[in-house]
Amino acid sequence: xxxxxxxxxxxxxxxxxxxxxxxxxxxxxxxxxxxxxxxxxxxxxxxxxxxxxxxxxxxxxxxxxxxxxxxxxxxxxxxxxxxxxxxxxxxxxxxxxxxxxxxxxxxxxxxxxxxxxxxxxxxxxxxxxxxxxxxxxxxxxxxxxxxxxxxxxxxxxxxxxxxxxxxxxxxxxxxxxxxxxxxxxxxxxxxxxxxxxxxxxxxxxxxxxxxxxxxxxxxxxxxxxxxxxxxxxxxxx
Amino acid sequence: xxxxxxxxxxxxxxxxxxxxxxxxxxxxxxxxxxxxxxxxxxxxxxxxxxxxxxxxxxxxxxxxxxxxxxxxxxxxxxxxxxxxxxxxxxxxxxxxxxxxxxxxxxxxxxxxxxxxxxxxxxxxxxxxxxxxxxxxxxxxxxxxxxxxxxxxxxxxxxxxxxxxxxxxxxxxxxxxxxxxxxxxxxxxxxxxxxxxxxxxxxxxxxxxxxxxxxxxxxxxxxxxxxxxxxxxxxxxx
DNA sequence: TGAAACAAAACGAATGTCCGTTTTGTTTGT
DNA sequence: ACAAACAAAACGGACATTCGTTTTGTTTCA
Numbered sequence: 349x350x351x352x353x354x355x356x357x358x359x360x361x362x363x364x365x366x367x368x369x370x371x372x373x374x375x376x377x378x379x380x381x382x383x384x385x386x387x388x389x390x391x392x393x394x395x396x397x398x399x400x401x402x403x404x405x406x407x408x409x410x411x412x413x414x415x416x417x418x419x420x421x422x423x424x425x426x427x428x429x430x431x432x433x434x435x436x437x438x439x440x441x442x443x444x445x446x447x448x449x450x451x452x453x454x455x456x457x458x459x460x461x462x463x464x465x466x467x468x469x470x471x472x473x474x475x476x477x478x479x480x481x482x483x484x485x486x487x488x489x490x491x492x493x494x495x496x497x498x499x500x501x502x503x504x505x506x507x508x509x510x511x512x513x514x515x516x517x518x519x520x521x522x523x524x525x526x527x528x529x530x531x532x533x534x535x536x537x538x539x540x541x542x543x544x545x546x547x548x549x550x551x552x553x554x555x556x557x558x559x560x561x562x563x564x565x566x567x568x569x570x571x572x573x574x575x576x577x578x579x580x581x582x583x584x585x
Numbered sequence: 586x587x588x589x590x591x592x593x594x595x596x597x598x599x600x601x602x603x604x605x606x607x608x609x610x611x612x613x614x615x616x617x618x619x620x621x622x623x624x625x626x627x628x629x630x631x632x633x634x635x636x637x638x639x640x641x642x643x644x645x646x647x648x649x650x651x652x653x654x655x656x657x658x659x660x661x662x663x664x665x666x667x668x669x670x671x672x673x674x675x676x677x678x679x680x681x682x683x684x685x686x687x688x689x690x691x692x693x694x695x696x697x698x699x700x701x702x703x704x705x706x707x708x709x710x711x712x713x714x715x716x717x718x719x720x721x722x723x724x725x726x727x728x729x730x731x732x733x734x735x736x737x738x739x740x741x742x743x744x745x746x747x748x749x750x751x752x753x754x755x756x757x758x759x760x761x762x763x764x765x766x767x768x769x770x771x772x773x774x775x776x777x778x779x780x781x782x783x784x785x786x787x788x789x790x791x792x793x794x795x796x797x798x799x800x801x802x803x804x805x806x807x808x809x810x811x812x813x814x815x816x817x818x819x820x821x822x
Numbered sequence: 823t824g825a826a827a828c829a830a831a832a833c834g835a836a837t838g839t840c841c842g843t844t845t846t847g848t849t850t851g852t
Numbered sequence: 853a854c855a856a857a858c859a860a861a862a863c864g865g866a867c868a869t870t871c872g873t874t875t876t877g878t879t880t881c882a
Binding site for chain 2: 522
C-alpha cells in the first residue's frame with residue numbers, strides 16, 4: 349500500500365449487503381465522504397467511551413452534532429457503523445505496518461511504531477483497538493475484516509523476515525511465519541497491556557522488548573555489514 | 586496464597602455496593618454458595634457466547650435452568666453478576682500464577698501455564714478473558730478487580746525475578762518489575778492472539794517464546810549450577 | 823403420626839424504560 | 853424547482869427488573 353484512498357486489504361465482504369442500499373447520490377462525492385468521516389470520527393469517540401454495545405445512536409448523533417435521520421442517510425444501521433469504524437481503523441494499521449518493508453532498519457522502525465501506538469496515540473484510540481478485537485470474536489462481519497487485516501499484517505511481517513533470512517540475519521531453523529506470529533504477539537501484548545493498565549511505563553519496557561526481538565533477528569555478528577552469505581558465529585545464542 | 590477458599594486478592598471494593606443487597610435466602614451457606622456457583626457457571630457460558638452486553642438475563646436463566654425471580658435472589662443486578670464472574674475468574678488466575686513461586690523450574694512452569702491457558706482451556710473461557718479485560722477498561726467495579734489482581738500478579742513475577750537475581754540469573758541492569766511487566770506482556774499477548782485467531786499454532790510459537798524469555802533469565806553460563814554469588818561473564822549481552 | 827399451617831424458594835407474566843430505527847415534514851444545495 | 857439532506861418526534865420491540873402466585877419443604881399441633 350502506498351498513500352491514497354484504496355484500503356490495503358480488499359473490501360471483500362463489502363460491509364453489510366443489507367437489503368436496502370443506502371440512497372447515496374446527489375451530494376458531491378467529496379463532501380459525502382467528508383460527512384461519513386465526520387460521523388465515523390464521532391462514533392469512534394463515542395464507542396471508545398462506552399463500548400460498542402452500551403453506546404446509543406443518540407449519543408453518537410449528539411457527538412456528531414446531527415440528527416438520527418441524518419445519520420441514517422450515511423449508515424443504514426448501527427452494525428454497519430461499527431463495521432465502518434473497524435474497517436477504517438484496521439486499514440490504517442495495515443498500511444502503517446506495510447511501510448515496514450521500506451524501513452532501512454527494521455528494529456528501530458518497529459520500536460518507533462510501538463512507541464507511536466502506545467504513547468502518542470490518544471487514549472480513546474487505544475481503548476477502541478481492544479474493543480475492536482473483542483468484537484471480532486463474536487461479530488462475524490467485524491471478525492472477517494479483523495482477520496483479513498491481521499492475516500495481511502502477518503504475511504507482511506513474514507516477508508520482511510524472509511528477506512532478513514536471505515541476508516543471513518535469522519536462525520535458519522526458525523520459520524518466517526512463526527517469527528511473524530511472535531512479533532504480532534508482542535505487538536498485541538503491548539497494546540493490550542497499555543490499554544488495560546494506563547500507568548504502564550512504556551519507555552521502560554520498550555528497550556527490553558527491542559532486545560528480545562533483536563535476538564530473533566541478529567544471530568549474526570553485529571557491526572559486520574551484510575556479508576551476504578551468512579557467516580555464522582560459534583557463540584551459540 | 587495457599588489452597589483454600591479465600592481469594593488471593595482481598596475483596597477490597599466488595600462487589601457493587603448497590604443500594605439493595607440481594608435478598609439472600611435462609612439456605613445453608615454451602616448450598617447457598619453452590620447455587621451461586623451454579624449460576625455463575627451458566628452466566629460464564631452465556632456471557633462468553635454473546636458478550637456481557639448482548640447477553641440477556643433470560644438467556645442466563647435458561648442456561649442455568651432457573652427463573653429470573655430465582656436468579657435475583659442470588660444476584661441483585663446484571664452488573665453484580667458480571668462483577669461476580671470477573672472476581673471468580675481473576676482470582677483463579679492469580680492463585681495459579683502465585684504457584685510459580687514454588688516451581689523448581691520457572692521457565693518450564695511458565696511454558697506449561699501458557700500451554701494450559703491456550704490449548705487445554707475450553708474456547709469459551711479464553712474468549713471470556715478477553716471480554717473481561719475489555720470490560721475492565723470501562724466498568725469501574727470490574728476495572729478495580731481486574732487491576733488489583735493484575736498488580737498482584739506482576740508483583741509476584743517481580744518477586745520471582747528478584748530471587749533469580751540473587752542467583753545471578755539476571756542481567757544486573759534489568760529492573761525486576763520491568764521484567765515482570767515484559768513477561769506479563771508476553772503472556773497477555775499469547776492470550777490475545779489465541780482468542781482473536783483461533784487457528785493460531787501455539788505449539789509452533791511456544792518454543793520461540795520460551796527461548797525469548799530465557800534470554801532474560803539466563804545470561805549466566807548454563808550447566809554451571811548456582812555458584813551463589815553471581816560470577817559475571819565478560820561476554821556482555 | 824399425619825395433615826394443617828407456615829415459610830422459603832422459585833416461577834413467569836407484567837411493567838416501564840430505553841434504544842435502534844422509521845416516519846413526517848422542512849430546509850438546503852445544485 | 854426538485855430531490856437530497858436534514859431535524860424532530862414517534863414507534864415498536866427488547867430487555868432488566870418486579871411482584872403476585874405457585875410449588876416445595878418444614879414445622880406444629882392434636
